[in-house]
Amino acid sequence: MATTDRQATTLALAHALSAAERGLAVIPLSRTKLPALRSPHRATSDRTPSDRGTPRHDVPGPTAPVCHGECGRFGHGVYDASTDPRRIRRLFAAAPWATGYGIACGLHPHFLIGIDLDTKSGTDSSAALRELALRHLFTIPDTVVVLTPSGGRHVWLSGPPDVVVPNSAGRLAPGIDIRGAGGYLVGPGSRTRHGVYSTAPGTARLAPAPCPTALLRLLTPPPRTHHPTPPATGEHGQGLVQFVLAAHEGQRNTRLFWAACRAYENGIGPDLSPALIDAAVHTGLSEREARSTLASAARMTGRRP
Known part of the structure; x- marks a missing residue:
C-alpha cells in the first residue's frame, strides 16, 4: 500500500509540474481532495497518531493569526499555489501523502x-x-x-x-x-x-x-454604490477600490486579495493600500485582516508591502 501511495504521489507531482509549465499554479492535495498541508497556525495537541497521512483541514481557531503565507511556512491552502517548479517540489516533499494536486483559479495568466x-x-x-x-x-x-x-x-x-x-x-x-x-x-x-x-x-x-x-x-455579482477614491492612483486604482467596495459577505477577503494583487502588479500597490484597507473595513473586514491580506498579495506578486 505504501508503495502504491508513493507511486501516486510521484505521478501527482509529475502532473502538477506539467500543469505549472502551462501557467497553472498548483498545490498538493490529499485523497480527500483537500489541501494536503494543514495550517501551521493550529495547535498540534488535537492530532492523534492515526491522523498521520490524512492531515486535518479545520478552519483556524479563534486565537489563530490571520495569515495567507506571510509567515513563510506551507499550509495556507490555495495561497500556497505556485508555478515555480522548485517551490512545487518543496510542497510535495512536505506532503508525501499527497496523491493529487489542485489548480488555483483566478490567477494570471489564465484567470x-x-x-x-x-x-x-x-x-x-x-x-x-x-x-x-x-x-x-x-x-x-x-x-x-x-x-x-x-x-x-x-x-x-x-x-x-x-x-x-x-x-x-x-x-x-x-x-x-x-x-x-x-x-x-x-x-x-x-x-x-x-x-x-x-x-x-x-x-x-x-x-x-x-x-x-x-x-x-x-x-459576477452586480456592482454596489460608487465611492470616490484618491485621484493619485488613476482610474485603474479607483476601479480596484470600487471592486472591493462591491464585495458581499463571503467575497470580501477574496476581492481584496485580487484587487491588491492587481495594484501591486501595476506598480500602485503602496499608493493604493490605504484606500483598499478603508474599502475593506467599509465592507466589514477588520483593519488587521485587511492589512494581512495586502501583505499576502504583495508577497505573491513579488513586491514588498
Whole structure:
C-alpha cells in the first residue's frame, strides 16, 4: 500500500509540474481532495497518531493569526499555489501523502474559472447549463474538460484579468458549482478516494477558452454604490477600490486579495493600500485582516508591502 501511495504521489507531482509549465499554479492535495498541508497556525495537541497521512483541514481557531503565507511556512491552502517548479517540489516533499494536486483559479495568466457540473445532486446539471446557454444566448466553446470519478465534469474557462468571479454552489443553477478567485479545481491525473480525475478525450492539449460574455455576467455579482477614491492612483486604482467596495459577505477577503494583487502588479500597490484597507473595513473586514491580506498579495506578486 505504501508503495502504491508513493507511486501516486510521484505521478501527482509529475502532473502538477506539467500543469505549472502551462501557467497553472498548483498545490498538493490529499485523497480527500483537500489541501494536503494543514495550517501551521493550529495547535498540534488535537492530532492523534492515526491522523498521520490524512492531515486535518479545520478552519483556524479563534486565537489563530490571520495569515495567507506571510509567515513563510506551507499550509495556507490555495495561497500556497505556485508555478515555480522548485517551490512545487518543496510542497510535495512536505506532503508525501499527497496523491493529487489542485489548480488555483483566478490567477494570471489564465484567470481560470471552473464550471463544476455535479452528478450527485439528483439533477441534470449538464441540461441546466444547456438551458442557461439557450436562455442567455451563449455557447460553451471548445475547452478543457476534466472528468470526475463520480461522472461529473469540470469545464475550464478563462476570465478577463479585470473581473473576479466568486466561488458559488448552486447559485447559477442546481448542481452547478463555480470555482473562481480563491478556489481551486482538482487537476487531471489526481487520485482520490473515489477514483482518478482525467481529461475528456480531445481536450487535454486545449487552452482554457474565454468565458462567453453573457455567462460571465451571470457569474459576477452586480456592482454596489460608487465611492470616490484618491485621484493619485488613476482610474485603474479607483476601479480596484470600487471592486472591493462591491464585495458581499463571503467575497470580501477574496476581492481584496485580487484587487491588491492587481495594484501591486501595476506598480500602485503602496499608493493604493490605504484606500483598499478603508474599502475593506467599509465592507466589514477588520483593519488587521485587511492589512494581512495586502501583505499576502504583495508577497505573491513579488513586491514588498
